[in-house]
Every structure is written in C-alpha cells, then in structure tokens.
C-alpha cells in the first residue's frame with residue numbers, strides 16, 4: 289500500500305516490465321492539494337501504521353476528512369477518496385488521466401502485459417480481444433464444468449470427510465474451476481506445485497510493492513531465487529498447455545481456445561504465445577484467490593447467521609430439485625446471490641485499488657497533482673451508512689431485487705469504469721453455483737473461542753483461516769439443539785483486522 293519506495297540498481301529488463309507508463313511516474317510527486325490527515329511523526333508520517341493496519345488508518349483519515357484525504361508516508365503521499373462522485377470521476381469520467389499505480393509493478397513482473405497490468409492502446413486492444421470470451425453464451429458452457437468440478441470436490445468429501453481448512457479448500461476448488469474453464473484440463477493434480485509457485489510469486493510481489501528499498505530481481509537473494517524458480521514453474525505449465533493445444537487441429541471452446549481464436553476487427557491479428565500466457569496466468573491468479581476468499585467469508589457469515597443457511601438450503605432444494613445447477617438455474621437462486629453480494633460488501637477481496645495520475649486533475653475536494661497516487665478502499669466504501677444503513681450488520685436483503693437504488697459507485701467489489709473486472713459474471717456465477725451445491729451437503733459452524741482475523745494485502749483474505757468448521761449435513765440434522773439465532777449480528781464485534789482496527793468499532 290505504501291508509496292515510499294526507493295528503487296536501487298534497477299536493471300533494464302525489470303524497468304521495461306515494471307512500468308508501461310514510466311514517463312508518467314515521478315519518484316516524488318508534488319503533494320496533492322487535498323486536506324491532510326496530519327501525523328505526529330513528522331519524518332515517517334503514517335508509514336508504520338499503514339503497514340500494520342492500513343484499514344484502521346484509512347478509516348480514521350476518512351472519518352476526519354470524508355470526501356478525500358491525503359495521508360503522507362515520509363516524503364510521499366497518498367490520496368484516499370471517500371466521495372462517491374470523486375471516485376466516479378477518477379475511475380470513469382476522467383479515467384484517461386490515470387493509470388494503475390506503481391504498486392502494481394511487482395504484479396507486472398508476474399503477469400507481463402496481461403489485462404490486469406497493461407495500459408493504454410495495448411490494454412484496449414487486449415480487452416476487446418478477450419471480452420467476447422466472457423459473454424453470456426460462453427459462460428453458459430463454462431457453468432457445466434464449474435458444476436462438475438464442485439461435484440467432484442463434494443464426492444471426495446464424502447469419502448475423505450469434510451475438510452478441516454476452509455480457505456485452503458476453497459482455494460483448491462476455485463483453482464480447479466478456473467483451470468478447467470481455461471484449459472479444459474484437470475489441473476488439480478498440479479495444484480500443489482502451482483499453488484506453491486503462486487504463493488511465492490504473490491508474496492514476492494506484495495513485498496516488492498511494500499518495500500521501502502526494492503532489491504532488484506537479479507540480486508541472488510533467497511527470495512529472488514525462489515521467485516525466479518516459481519516463475520519458471522508457472523511458465524513451464526502454461527507454455528506446455530499452449531504448445532499442446534497448438535498441436536491440435538481445433539483450438540477448443542474453453543477460455544484458452546477462445547484466447548487463441550480471438551482476432552481483432554480486421555480478423556487478421558491474433559495473440560502470440562507470450563500474450564496468451566500473460567492473459568491466462570492473469571486469469572488464473574485474478575480469478576481464483578478472490579473467489580476462494582469470497583466463499584470462505586460467505587461460510588463464515590453463514591456460520592454466524594445459521595437462519596440464512598437454512599434459507600439457502602431451502603432455496604437450493606426447491607430451485608434445483610435435487611440436481612446440480614446449470615446456467616439457467618442461477619437466476620432462481622435469488623437468496624444465494626444476495627448472500628454472495630452481501631459477503632462482497634462486508635469482505636471485498638479487492639479491498640482497495642489504486643490509480644496514479646498522469647496529469648494534474650481537479651476533484652471536488654482539491655487538486656490531484658501529476659504522479660499522485662489515489663486509493664479507493666472498498667472495505668470502507670461498503671460501510672458508508674448513506675447507502676448501507678447499519679453497515680456492520682449482515683443483511684443480504686439489501687441485495688434483493690428492487691431493494692432500492694444506490695449511487696453507482698457506492699458498491700464496487702469488481703471495481704468501476706473501463707477497468708472493471710472482466711470476470712465479474714464468471715465469479716458471481718461460480719460463487720452462487722458452488723455455494724448452492726455445498727450448502728446442501730455441509731453445514732458451517734463457528735469454531736468456539738476463535739475470532740476472524742483479516743489480512744489485507746494485495747487482496748483481503750482471512751489471516752490463517754476463517755474460524756469455521758464444515759460438518760456433513762446429515763450429522764448436523766441428528767445433532768439438533770444447535771438452535772438457529774434470529775437476530776442479525778454485527779461484524780465489528782467479532783472480526784479483527786490483524787494488527788488492530790475493527791474490533792474496537794461498534795456498529
């Protein structure tokens with residue numbers, strides 16, 4: 289999250305990958321002229337607090353200056369925007385004046401020129417090429433494999449027992465789903481090697497984003513060597529799959545086949561293997577951890593609110609009549625969707641995202657100087673009582689059809705403007721489908737004496753795991769006496785952000 293970074297000995301290859309817009313990046317932008325949240329520590333400013341408890345810091349800063357607030361980290365600064373109109377201005381109305389911030393540089397090294405990290409005309413062209421792969425009729429096909437993968441997971445639980453780790457299990461499930469959707473290949477066999485490589489890659493990119501001193505990749509530190517090996521593992525797998533597919537006559541109708549067949553308007557230009565690798569890897573990473581955390585948080589909230597579990601089981605039983613869901617069933621799962629959307633409100637996996645100004649810009653709260661970093665914290669935005677009364681209360685009815693209008697930039701789990709998540713419908717379909725299948729077979733219960741702790745890094749995930757155990761449903765039926773509670777409960781009383789913050793705030 290911090291911008292106070294000095295890059296030492298940066299080599300050409302890193303520099304090229306790291307910044308598609310190097311010309312727009314200044315090491316130390318002139319401070320944006322928006323109200324400052326002062327620090328008692330004149331030299332370092334809020335730097336240490338931002339490492340320890342970024343959500344707590346942004347909460348306090350925005351409480352002091354609600355529209356937009358400047359937070360200084362040493363000589364650098366960061367503008368956190370809270371006003372819905374100013375967020376719309378930055379993400380949509382004047383999006384051309386902003387690029388992804390330099391905190392994405394580490395991700396660029398992993399994803400190259402994939403959609404998440406590319407910019408400008410290249411990004412625009414790629415987005416046009418990739419977008420059709422996510423159209424409704426394509427998703428309808430992918431839904432079948434989502435259900436098959438989930439069914440296999442549930443069958444395994446019947447033999448091996450329900451899993452003891454919820455978040456890890458959801459990671460394996462969503463990894464298998466995105467692997468199948470992309471490659472029509474059962475990547476579960478490769479899951480642990482890939483999972484390890486991804487964990488090393490993402491930890492490295494996170495450290496790179498947060499480092500005060502960035503150690504270049506070519507310095508053979510232990511971390512750098514592990515990172516290089518992890519990248520090799522990922523490349524080997526993806527290029528192997530691409531080569532195998534090229535050897536086949538038909539590209540296939542999975543996402544990889546669609547990426548290979550995609551052409552520009554002239555019908556002549558296609559992506560080369562490197563571009564396909566960048567897009568495929570982007571989707572594996574952007575698409576699986578986020579959805580896994582979403583499902584893990586949903587189980588946590590359902591464990592807290594057992595009456596909602598009962599409602600979801602009822603809904604799944606009446607809408608699906610004992611079969612596994614297909615694409616046509618998703619609209620019938622209204623309550624399941626509402627639970628997923630409310631989970632995304634309270635625990636948005638993309639809890640904050642950033643932009644960097646390429647030119648001076650004016651928002652209602654002041655002047656954004658060229659090079660300034662802008663942050664939008666969805667975790668806090670989704671708790672604004674203007675649009676979400678009693679914001680700490682889990683209340684999926686907020687998302688029932690016709691439940692009321694809100695500002696289009698008040699709820700942004702998938703971002704906003706032209707850089708909105710390309711996989712949003714994929715993710716919602718997957719989460720609704722998987723939850724409706726799992727909740728019929730398992731019951732989520734809180735682990736007594738344990739609290740949820742949050743770990744807000746590149747994405748928001750539970751620190752360790754959610755304090756939930758999954759029990760097979762028949763066993764739960766026999767063990768009556770776990771009477772469901774009916775009063776809605778407040779998240780703030782129970783959840784804790786690692787290092788402070790949330791527990792101390794009442795609804």
Ligand code: HEM
Pocket residue numbers: 388403404405415466570571572574575576578579582636637638641642700701702703704706707708709710711712714715
């Ligand atoms: C719950 C699940 C997900 C969440 C919360 C999520 C969230 C987001 C957010 C907030 C952004 C915008 C970031 C920004 O503006 O800086 C984004 C972009 C993106 N997401 Fe997702 N995402 C999810 C699932 C997926 C899936 C399943 C895929 C693909 C299979 C995917 C692929 C992408 C890509 C490629 C981008 C970059 C789009 C662009 O800039 O053109 N995401 N996601």
